[in-house]
Amino acid sequence: xxxxxxxxxxxxxxxxxxxxxxxxxxxxxxxxxxxxxxxxxxxxxxxxxxxxxxxxxxxxxxxxxxxxxxxxxxxxxxxxxxxxxxxxxxxxxxxxxxxxxxxxxxxxxxxxxxxxxxxxxxxxxxxxxxxxxxxxxxxxxxxxxxxxxxxxxxxxxxxxxxxxxxxxxxxxxxxxxxxxxxxxxxxxxxxxxxxxxxxxxxxxxxxxxxxxxxxxxxxxxxxxxxxxxxxxxxxxxxxxxxxxxxxxxxxxxxxxxxxxxxxxxxxxxxxxxxxxxxxxxxxxxxxxx
Amino acid sequence: xxxxxxxxxxxxxxxxxxxxxxxxxxxxxxxxxxxxxxxxxxxxxxxxxxxxxxxxxxxxxxxxxxxxxxxxxxxxxxxxxxxxxxxxxxxxxxxxxxxxxxxxxxxxxxxxxxxxxxxxxxxxxxxxxxxxxxxxxxxxxxxxxxxxxxxxxxxxxxxxxxxxxxxxxxxxxxxxxxxxxxxxxxxxxxxxxxxxxxxxxxxxxxxxxxxxxxxxxxxxxxxxxxxxxxxxxxxxxxxxxxxxxxx
Amino acid sequence: xxxxxxxxxxxxxxxxxxxxxxxxxxxxxxxxxxxxxxxxxxxxxxxxxxxxxxxxxxxxxxxxxxxxxxxxxxxxxxxxxxxxxxxxxxxxxxxxxxxxxxxxxxxxxxxxxxxxxxxxxxxxxxxxxxxxxxxxxxxxxxxxxxxxxxxxxxxxxxxxxxxxxxxxxxxxxxxxxxxxxxxxxxxxxxxxxxxxxxxxxxxxxxxxxxxxxxxxxxxxxxxxxxxxxxxxxxxxxxxxxxxxxxxxxxxxxxxxxxxxxxxxxxxxxxxxxxxxxxxxxxxxxxxxxxxxxxxxxxxxxxxxxxxxxxxxxxxxxxxxxxxxxxxxx
Numbered sequence: 004x005x006x007x008x009x010x011x012x013x014x015x016x017x018x019x020x021x022x023x024x025x026x027x028x029x030x031x032x033x034x035x036x037x038x039x040x041x042x043x044x045x046x047x048x049x050x051x052x053x054x055x056x057x058x059x060x061x062x063x064x065x066x067x068x069x070x071x072x073x074x075x076x077x078x079x080x081x082x083x084x085x086x087x088x089x090x091x092x093x094x095x096x097x098x099x100x101x102x103x104x105x106x107x108x109x110x111x112x113x114x115x116x117x118x119x120x121x122x123x124x125x126x127x128x129x130x131x132x133x134x135x136x137x138x139x140x141x142x143x144x145x146x147x148x149x150x151x152x153x154x155x156x157x158x159x160x161x162x163x164x165x166x167x168x169x170x171x172x173x174x175x176x177x178x179x180x181x182x183x184x185x186x187x188x189x190x191x192x193x194x195x196x197x198x199x200x201x202x203x204x205x206x207x208x209x210x211x212x213x214x215x216x217x218x219x220x221x222x223x224x225x226x227x228x229x230x231x232x233x234x235x236x237x238x239x240x241x242x243x244x245x246x247x248x249x250x251x252x253x254x255x256x257x258x259x260x261x262x263x264x265x266x267x268x269x270x271x272x273x274x275x276x277x278x279x280x281x282x283x284x285x286x287x288x289x290x291x292x
Numbered sequence: 293x294x295x296x297x298x299x300x301x302x303x304x305x306x307x308x309x310x311x312x313x314x315x316x317x318x319x320x321x322x323x324x325x326x327x328x329x330x331x332x333x334x335x336x337x338x339x340x341x342x343x344x345x346x347x348x349x350x351x352x353x354x355x356x357x358x359x360x361x362x363x364x365x366x367x368x369x370x371x372x373x374x375x376x377x378x379x380x381x382x383x384x385x386x387x388x389x390x391x392x393x394x395x396x397x398x399x400x401x402x403x404x405x406x407x408x409x410x411x412x413x414x415x416x417x418x419x420x421x422x423x424x425x426x427x428x429x430x431x432x433x434x435x436x437x438x439x440x441x442x443x444x445x446x447x448x449x450x451x452x453x454x455x456x457x458x459x460x461x462x463x464x465x466x467x468x469x470x471x472x473x474x475x476x477x478x479x480x481x482x483x484x485x486x487x488x489x490x491x492x493x494x495x496x497x498x499x500x501x502x503x504x505x506x507x508x509x510x511x512x513x514x515x516x517x518x519x520x521x522x523x524x525x526x527x528x529x530x531x532x533x534x535x536x537x538x539x
Numbered sequence: 540x541x542x543x544x545x546x547x548x549x550x551x552x553x554x555x556x557x558x559x560x561x562x563x564x565x566x567x568x569x570x571x572x573x574x575x576x577x578x579x580x581x582x583x584x585x586x587x588x589x590x591x592x593x594x595x596x597x598x599x600x601x602x603x604x605x606x607x608x609x610x611x612x613x614x615x616x617x618x619x620x621x622x623x624x625x626x627x628x629x630x631x632x633x634x635x636x637x638x639x640x641x642x643x644x645x646x647x648x649x650x651x652x653x654x655x656x657x658x659x660x661x662x663x664x665x666x667x668x669x670x671x672x673x674x675x676x677x678x679x680x681x682x683x684x685x686x687x688x689x690x691x692x693x694x695x696x697x698x699x700x701x702x703x704x705x706x707x708x709x710x711x712x713x714x715x716x717x718x719x720x721x722x723x724x725x726x727x728x729x730x731x732x733x734x735x736x737x738x739x740x741x742x743x744x745x746x747x748x749x750x751x752x753x754x755x756x757x758x759x760x761x762x763x764x765x766x767x768x769x770x771x772x773x774x775x776x777x778x779x780x781x782x783x784x785x786x787x788x789x790x791x792x793x794x795x796x797x798x799x800x801x802x803x804x805x806x807x808x809x810x811x812x813x814x815x816x817x818x819x820x821x822x823x824x825x826x827x828x829x830x831x832x833x834x835x836x837x838x839x840x841x842x843x844x845x846x847x848x849x850x851x852x853x854x855x856x857x858x859x860x861x862x863x864x865x866x867x868x
Binding site for chain 2: 540717718720721722723725726728729732733735736737738739740741742743744746747750754
């Protein structure tokens with residue numbers, strides 16, 4: 004009985020850890036969409052770039068250097084993309100955006116292959132977070148716990164920024180109605196740019212965090228893209244609440260699905276997505292405008 | 293023919309339609325007047341089914357159609373033309389009319405057969421082209437004809453569904469005075485058993501074609517009566533003509 | 540609304556002649572490339588029907604094609620139907636599934652439609668991947684081609700099979716044109732232009748969308764069955780969403796909503812892929828850059844660009860020829 008309870012606690016923590024990783028990715032993507040109405044399919048590729056940068060830096064200067072520099076490097080990549088490509092695509096329809104960023108996936112995929120080769124890289128968990136911590140009566144890997152805490156911390160920080168600060172109010176105004184926001188004297192263009200960079204930095208952070216958990220391989224961006232898209236579509240494009248709700252739903256369905264009904268686990272999440280789209284075509288927490 | 297009972301609709305705190313009860317007899321020509329924001333187009337959307345009323349009923353030929361979606365109401369015989377043209381630009385005038393006629397003739401989902409060559413569709417197209425005075429331009433592309441012709445086609449497309457009730461949202465919007473006079477002839481030429489509900493800004497035209505006039509203000513019916521009575525009404529002058537002249 | 544122009548006939552003639560020439564002159568490898576082009580061409584034809592003419596940008600057509608391949612394999616190998624019956628069965632199954640997907644997604648638009656179709660495609664992928672009867676990750680082998688020896692054709696010969704696929708493409712093209720010029724096709728164009736207006740005219744919009752999606756699925760299932768016959772082996776990779784993405788890329792490279800353009804796109808894409816992968820393992824990089832450039836150029840793909848150029852030359856005589864349209868009411 005006791006072992007049984009421990010098993011479910013373990014699965015719950017695993018679900019939470021997966022949710023937090025997805026949250027780091029989906030929050031950037033969803034706010035970029037909400038604010039700019041821009042669909043960036045290459046968001047997953049930015050995450051892969053983050054993982055590679057973190058892995059490359061970690062081999063020389065240790066994990067923490069990679070952890071802090073990967074978001075910076077990915078934000079820099081984001082700036083290049085924004086100035087060179089995405090700014091021009093803002094007024095195009097979703098079709099053109101999907102295609103251009105799909106092309107970008109190809110480009111980034113092969114660039115990482117050229118720079119780092121086809122073989123997966125492994126990266127050590129940092130010394131500080133090795134070992135296991137006893138929590139709720141079970142031993143849980145310290146690093147995974149760190150991912151959960153980090154995710155929750157970022158969620159709290161973003162909720163504070165979006166809910167309580169001037170910048171947050173500007174972003175919310177922009178999500179609701181960007182023309183109106185411009186009328187209120189908000190520099191919408193600069194706001195977009197900032198949000199885009201932060202979204203990219205968070206994707207890079209997610210890559211750095213995921214690197215020790217998964218093997219760092221060229222197709223990891225493609226692998227994570229679909230779950231991320233599912234999260235934001237279930238949650239409702241453009242919504243912070245939706246991103247956290249979608250992440251939790253995905254993490255729970257995926258983790259417990261694999262335990263309870265391994266046959267149907269991955270079909271389950273797609274069926275759920277389809278059901279959400281049929282019943283609430285704009286997601287669980289639709290944004291206005 | 294068309295009747296509403298205590299129709300109400302609000303967007304948040306704003307009542308755009310309040311307790312509207314109107315009743316149109318078969319073949320009646322009713323003009324709706326009212327200043328901008330009086331809820332005229334909202335009323336049309338409630339009648340056509342684009343918006344769902346908060347309360348009240350819409351009846352067509354005595355049958356309650358309040359719960360029916362847009363397409364089913366249209367098939368029951370409610371058609372509408374829009375204030376802004378909603379034409380299919382790349383197509384010819386004939387094809388525009390044909391597209392509408394095909395739906396009514398049950399040809400819109402025919403596979404491997406062109407709906408336009410169906411005799412019923414062709415017959416409707418010819419007839420509507422005559423009514424809407426489009427015979428001369430049937431094979432011209434929509435983006436090649438004048439604005440006035442496009443306004444006529446807008447009405448023509450609505451007619452091609454062979455409606456019992458036609459809702460016309462400012463048919464003369466944006467056309468010059470001499471064209472508006474032409475529209476009067478067009479409206480007079482429509483079959484007498486067709487019920488018309490017209491939103492019109494052109495007062496002369498309104499008084500000429502209307503059997504009866506309904507005035508809306510802040511979503512409420514504030515006047516209903518014969519055009520002669522409307523002309524002399526102080527109330528109408530106050531709320532409608534006042535804001536009309538200011539506009 | 541689809542129309543044939545002299546230029547379109549000309550391009551079709553060139554493509555047809557090129558395919559025939561290749562079919563009779565090429566060696567084994569050349570024939571393999573030709574077959575690949577022909578099957579991809581059928582797929583993108585089906586995709587252009589929904590995406591180009593109906594605005595339904597589907598990211599599940601790759602999965603539908605994969606389902607067609609699996610349906611053919613299951614019906615012929617496990618159920619034991621004769622190959623031609625299995626081919627028809629596979630088309631029917633995929634057509635029906637596509638109709639259901641189309642009906643469910645009909646209410647979604649823009650990015651939501653793309654995501655919804657992606658979800659259904661991935662659902663099919665996961666289902667095939669995880670169900671043991673389909674061979675899981677390992678896939679299935681031993682798929683047979685139809686036996687046409689009664690009329691003296693041996694489809695196990697690459698040349699005959701290439702011609703079989705070419706005949707299939709011609710049929711698929713004619714079917715797509717017939718559908719787009721039918722009452723249903725006209726209604727679809729109307730919906731693409733203004734869904735609201737068509738609804739106000741009394742059209743049940745979702746039925747039209749579902750019907751077209753189903754018909755497109757029928758053609759996609761055909762392409763899938765041909766793909767299974769071609770490699771005689773199938774694996775879940777056929778249903779991967781990147782296949783749908785690539786199909787969309789081909790449609791865009793060729794020219795959305797032109798039907799002929801995607802055929803040009805299929806030729807360009809397969810040849811580009813083979814030429815580049817012979818030179819560099821990073822051919823995706825080049826395809827990605829080409830795609831970005833094409834979309835940014837705002838031309839409607841290779842074919843669309845050519846068509847616009849030719850149209851621009853003719854514009855003077857046609858403009859002068861436009862009759863002055865009477866203005867009176």
